[in-house]
Structures are given as structure tokens and as C-alpha cells.
Amino acid sequence: MFVPGGVGMAAACRVKVRSLLPLGRKLSTDNPGFPGGSPGGAPVNPPDTPPAPVRERRLRKEPSGRSVLLFPGQGSQFVGMGKGLLKYPNVKEMFSVAQKILGYDLLALCLQGPEEELQKTVHCQPAVFVTSLAAVEMLNDENPKAIETCVAAAGFSVGEFAALVFSGAMNFAEALYAVKVRGEAMQRASELVPSGMLSVIGRPQAKYKHACLQAREHCKSLGVEEPVCSVANYLFPDGRVIAGHQQALDFLQQNSQRLQFTRTKRLPVSGAFHTELMASATEPLREVLRQVEVRRPEINVYSNVDGKRYMSESHVRRQLAKQLVSPVKWEQTLHEIYERTQGETFPDTYEVGPGRQLGATLQKCNRKASQTYTHVDVALDQD
Secondary structure, three states, X not given: OOOOOOOOHHHHOOOOOOOOOOOOOOOOOOOOOOOOOOOXXXXXXXXXXXXXXXXXXXXXXXXXOOEEEEEOOOOOOOOOOOOOOOOOOOHHHHHHHHHHHHOOOHHHHHHHOOHHHHOOXXXXXXXXXXXXXXXXXXXXXXXXXXXXXXXXXXXOOOHHHHHHHHOOOOOHHHHHHHHHHHHHHHHHHHOOOXXXXXXXXXXXXXOHHHHHHHHHHHHHHOOOOOOOEEEEEEEEOOEEEEEEEHHHHHHHHHOOOOOOEEEEEEOOOOOOOOOHHHXXXXXXXXXXXXXXXXXXXXXXXXXXXXXXXXXXXXXXXHHXXXXXXXXXXXHHHHHHHHOOOOOOOOOEEEEEOOOOHHHHHHHHHOHHHHOOEEEEOOOOOOO
């Protein structure tokens, strides 16, 4: 049964998760000095903690025989995800740690629902995060070479936290607590004003930014002060998600034919994510990111904000907070990951987590790269 609750940060993170993942990509909470109680608690490292060893610079690996991992975001969740993953190393322990951090039984919510609870921003973000990293454990058990040869990772929105944990930049429990804070702050921001997100597929001549401008002008005519309507996700050529005030999205749907949109669909989310309407959520996330330990990723991890790889610890903290009010440049990220000279081999790509949306966008952005795509199923039946 799903029972919500609360738990202190320090108490939640005393349990350790030991991962078999190589190359130092730990899903563990092996830092005893986790901040206590709230984002404003004690420093992550106590005074007597020895400094972290200097990491050797990793040499660039050629893509032939290499892999890339893609981590999905909010909207990919479904009741039943996680079924079949419990037999793999560390997965039960991961969900046990999650229960302590979140204060409710995340595994039961993933497996049994209810769906309306799983769909809530405060619940689905941790659910997608943990299930995606559980899928990594499955992949590592069944195809360890895919993990050992991984040279790059990227995550869509909240999936970026899972990618950073996999890369060794953050540990599992601290990142999950940051995701918890993020989801709660985004939920609160969503409740301040009626808003949402609209998936749009347009003709080549569609002008999305101009359509958003028209929608904002329409909102002003209705008396809406400082209306918001902007592109929130760049998915693939002629595929966008537009977010903003409900009246703006109504205008876009009602005028879709004139605006050269071939298809529009409201997304089942509570607010206008990755727009200015999330501004109030940035400071809570920024504050918790100041407290958790962040390291430079051991492999290339790409930021949603600009599609470029993370270069330093401060870069990670800065971009993760900025991501809340910036469009997800997923199409640009895929171009950055898969750009190569004529005849150069593409890496194997694994989508680790619920849904196949990232594989579908990869096919639309780069058909050749998508030929080596594999989905790691998170809802397989137990033996």
C-alpha cells in the first residue's frame, strides 16, 4: 500500500548500497558525512574526512565497440515498472534506501500504483530515477560489456540525475534526495498558476517561437499578466514541446492548422516545466546541490541546457539548477553525442529506464545511430 511520509536527510542516508558497477560508477551512499535534516544541514564531508584521491584523466576511446546510455525523464513512468528487476544485484537495497529517503514505499508504488499517485511530479521523478538505475544493474548483470565500454551518458530532464550517478559524479542517495527536493519544488511551482505542456509536431515551415509570441499576445488580451509560452523541449526535427499558461496552450491547439502544426497533444503533467514558471523551484534545488558532493563525471555526460558535456563540479551544480527554467535541448544533445565523420562506426545505445521515447527520438534525429539501439525492459516477469 502506498503510504506517504517524511524522513530526515541524515537518517535516510545511513544505509549503504554496494554496486558492482565498474569504473567507479557507484550507486552507493558511501559518504558518512551526509548533510543532516534539511538542505541547510551540516557539510557533506566532516572535518576528519580525507580528501578524495585525484582522478586520472581518462583517455578518449574510439566509438567502435563502445556504448552510450540514455536515461528517460518524467512522463515515461507506468504502473508495473520495476517488475523483474528485484532479482538483480543491489536493486532491493536501492529501493530500501529510497524508502528511507522518501518516507514511502517507492517499490510498491512503481509495481502497484495507484496510477494517479505515480503520475504526480513528487512521486514520478524519484520513481523514474530509481527504476532507471535499477535497469543499469540489470544491464550490468546480463551484458557487463555494455557498462564497461560506456563512453557517454545523457538523461532527459530528471534523467540527467541518473546519468550523473552512473558517471560517478554523484552518489545514489544524495542524488535521490536532490531529486526529491526538485520534485517537491516543481510541484509547488506548478500549483501557483494553471499551466501545462503541449506536444507539437509541425510542418517544416512551422515557426514555433512566433506561435508562442502570438499565444502570449492572446493571453494579454484575456487579461493574463506576464503570460508565459515558450518551447520547453527540442525533441527532434519538427518535434517540440511547448509549455506555459493554459490559455496559451488552448490558443495553440485552437489555431494549430493556421500555425502549421500537424499534431498537438496535451501532456499529463502538472505544470509548465522548463519555463519561467518554474523560477520559484530553482532556489530549493540550488541549495540542496550546494550541500551534496559533486564530482567531475568519469565519462562524458551532456547537459540539457546546451547539449554540451559537463566540465567540472561547479558546472554540474550550475546547469542542474538552470535546467528547471531552460528548454531541454535533447535534439542538440543527440547531435553532439553522435556526430562523427563519414564511415565512422556508431556506438551501441541503451535506453535504461521506463519507456522507449528516447529511442524514438534518436531514430528521428539519427537513423543510422538508432540501428544499434537497445531498450532495457524494466517490466520483465520474474523467472
